[in-house]
Amino acid sequence: MTQVISIHSFRGGTGKSNLTANIATAIASQGKRVAIVDTDIQSPGIHVLFGLDEDDFTHSLNDYLWDKCSAKDAAYDVTTHVTTASGSPAQISGTVYLVPSSLKAGEIAKILREGYDVGLLNDGFHDLIDQLDLDYLFIDTHPGLNEETLLSIAISDRMVIILRPDRQDFLGTAVTLEVAQKLDVPDITLLVNKAPDIYPRETLIDRVQTQYGVPVGGLFYENDEMLQLASGGIFWLHHPDHSFSQEVHTVAQLLLGAE
């Protein structure tokens, strides 16, 4: 049974796309078939982490939503695109597909202006699951609550909410959780990202879990190596022994365990 996992954050800049790419690739490294759909139509970007250039893709999610191609046509196998720190191709035993959103201003504007049939997006997710024989479908969402995000939340088997230890994030996460409960999301996991190292791990996890009554699946500390990589690749492949990478694999195992 394919797991549909939406990755969400109430505010921008939480590292949502970065964590999505890292966790999805970690799951693929366990032999799984994984796809990521960039539904952040207003501000797409996750393709950069996979070394995919705008010129590398003929079709995007936008084309599918305008009936110009099938969902599968807009899915690119990016497994061979991911590299290690030495620049050599990473050895991933599974497969990672990416459905990018268009980076063309006119195409972004068209979606904002006209909207799209929610059922079509939902059908596209299921087409991908069937035709690519997926084990996991990750939905990288636009930050905050909007119509597209609500759909992604509504169709998910699991919702992963990323937040920083920041008062604005804390307030926004409470709102997101309230909406997720209204949409009957079966499982919710919180990931705390960009934590300053002054916070002891157990104290911070305990504080977040107590505040929301929702389990924290992972805690990621801010680090210089991430800043230096600057979305130039999949972090755990570049720094396999880093504590951040170990935490990525811990979260991947958590999601694999829920199969």
Add this chain to the structure above:
Amino acid sequence: MRNPAQGESSPPPQRPPSAGPKTMTDLLALADPERSLLNWLVRQRRASLADMIAHTQADPAAVQAMVDGLIRDGFLIPLEEGARVEGTGVEDSRVMFKPNLLSRKPRTVPDQIWKALD
């Protein structure tokens, strides 16, 4: 003035005024039973009345009434013409229903702004 028939319970949430298609935000504003059914239907993508009755475990006539209301308000569309099952007043279970949801309603931004982005 309170209608005695209503007792002490709070008034039901108002249905959105216009027919569909609706948005996910409209879905959030529905009362719990309708929202719960529609949440399930969004995950299923489409379902027959029999599927909905089996899922909700509710009285068939009540589910039929809920479906009728959701169709009337534009949240659901039947995929094909159905017939009433004789003697039950219930819609033929072969008729499938799907959510009628748009990602967003048309924006009211002036045309020249959109044209500048084309």
